[in-house]
């Protein structure tokens with residue numbers, strides 16, 4: 001089986017062709033270990049035999065292209081392979097076959113964004129900004145703007161482990177948009193924010209798209225996709241079941257559920 005790493009093609013935006021992401025015959029297989037049903041006998045047998053190794057074929061020969069400036073929504077049932085594909089596009093997941101080419105910088109925004117729980121919101125903004133390549137002065141200049149956008153108020157000075165999950169998501173989203181990558185991948189990052197924050201985040205995503213950024217967004221919230229994406233992809237059991245205009249795809253998808 002050929003192992004193909006996603007490749008990053010760094011070129012300036014001015015020289016870009018229309019394709020931002022090219023996925024060609026991508027497969028992802030996970031090796032997983034299973035144990036038998038836990039009866040007393042099963043427990044005994046497990047101890048004696050060890051666990052059984054099996055394979056989950058999460059992405060099955062996916063080919064798709066996304067153009068620069070497009071905003072594409074990905075829908076599909078739990079376990080259909082959406083997050084795996086996003087991680088592969090971000091270069092965080094090795095393909096077992098096929099290839100993925102991206103033009104420019106890719107940022108993956110998810111609820112599991114790497115924030116430091118014991119540090120305050122402000123300190124997390126500083127660390128996140130530095131990790132995104134901004135200088136200390138640049139982050140300092142934008143600290144108030146980020147605090148205001150997050151709407152966290154005085155909670156910005158408190159340790160993040162005192163935040164609710166929605167507050168953490170607000171902070172993660174606000175930090176991630178400090179520096180807009182050429183390609184922004186969003187995995188359910190808006191799901192836990194409240195209505196007011198989601199609306200502001202969607203407006204921010206519009207600005208990103210207008211700045212010629214490319215967005216690929218995985219969410220179970222169809223209205224978010226309707227607001228942001230003109231094109232959508234329906235993922236089903238690791239394959240693309242439908243790819244087209246958002247309304248057409250979402251209506252077929254909703255009929256099926």
Ligand SMILES: Nc1ncnc2c1ncn2[C@@H]1O[C@H](COP(=O)(O)OP(=O)(O)OP(=O)(O)O)[C@@H](O)[C@H]1O
Nearest residue numbers: 030032056058076077078079080081082083084085
């Ligand atoms: N790290 C992993 N190791 C083993 N199997 C995994 C791993 N991550 C995902 N899988 C499996 O791959 C399949 C696709 O999972 P994935 O998270 O990509 O689905 P998804 O469409 O994003 O689901 P959801 O809508 O629930 O977030 C599932 O069967 C899942 O159990």
